[in-house]
Amino acid sequence: MTSEKGPSTGDATLRRRIKPWEFETFFDPRELRKETCLLYEIKWGTSHKIWRNTGLNTTKHVEINFIEKFTSERNFSSSVSCCITWFLSWSPCWECCKAIKEFLSQHSNVTLVMYVARIFHHMDPQNRQELRDLVITSGVTVQIMRGPEYDHCWRNFVNYPPGEEAHWPRYPPLWMKLYALELHCIILSLPPCLKISRRYQHQQTLFSLKFQNCHFQMIPPYILLATEMIQPSVTWR
Numbered sequence: 001m002t003s004e005k006g007p008s009t010g011d012a013t014l015r016r017r018i019k020p021w022e023f024e025t026f027f028d029p030r031e032l033r034k035e036t037c038l039l040y041e042i043k044w045g046t047s048h049k050i051w052r053n054t055g056l057n058t059t060k061h062v063e064i065n066f067i068e069k070f071t072s073e074r075n076f077s078s079s080v081s082c083c084i085t086w087f088l089s090w091s092p093c094w095e096c097c098k099a100i101k102e103f104l105s106q107h108s109n110v111t112l113v114m115y116v117a118r119i120f121h122h123m124d125p126q127n128r129q130e131l132r133d134l135v136i137t138s139g140v141t142v143q144i145m146r147g148p149e150y151d152h153c154w155r156n157f158v159n160y161p162p163g164e165e166a167h168w169p170r171y172p173p174l175w176m177k178l179y180a181l182e183l184h185c186i187i188l189s190l191p192p193c194l195k196i197s198r199r200y201q202h203q204q205t206l207f208s209l210k211f212q213n214c215h216f217q218m219i220p221p222y223i224l225l226a227t228e229m230i231q232p233s234v235t236w237r
């Protein structure tokens with residue numbers, strides 16, 4: 001019976017929806033899965049219609065697949081403004097950042113907003129540099145996925161079980177705050193302060209924070225305090 005179903009029977013969006021376990025593991029900020037999952041939305045001009053689809057890495061990274069598919073569409077119009085929103089399990093690697101930059105420089109009608117669950121190899125200087133460039137030079141909005149984005153993706157991209165529309169996965173908010181903090185470091189050209197390691201035997205992802213003076217000087221106190229790893233009594237500057 002239709003009323004007992006999730007978004008499923010007769011729903012034209014079912015074909016592109018991913019399974020709940022896929023969403024839960026791909027987008028878990030503590031999981032360090034190798035593959036990248038992309039959920040995306042495209043909106044043209046003043047139209048209220050939103051095109052949604054999903055993608056995974058193939059022989060190419062998912063970001064490259066998106067760009068190739070998007071630019072090969074026959075009805076692509078460069079005179080109408082286009083808003084693209086990505087929900088990515090990993091932020092783009094430096095090579096994809098370069099490709100995105102190139103794509104945006106050739107399509108001035110396109111704006112790109114990106115929500116990421118984790119930052120890809122965030123200690124790698126090249127990844128940091130190109131991600132920063134994407135934000136500073138190309139004007140891409142990059143943010144860490146939080147509750148509202150998980151909720152939105154669950155409802156619009158996941159074939160959730162019957163009656164579980166509101167049961168999007170709740171991850172420890174600390175992880176989102178840690179990644180948001182590190183993203184700030186990247187954008188502000190600061191050295192990494194977050195270190196992540198994985199204990200495969202115990203299936204545990206661990207982190208440590210190491211601040212330098214420059215972090216206290218440059219990162220807004222509310223971001224540091226939000227991690228709850230810092231005492232408010234610290235003198236900032």
Ligand SMILES: [Zn+2]
Nearest residue numbers: 061092093096
């Ligand atoms: Zn890549």
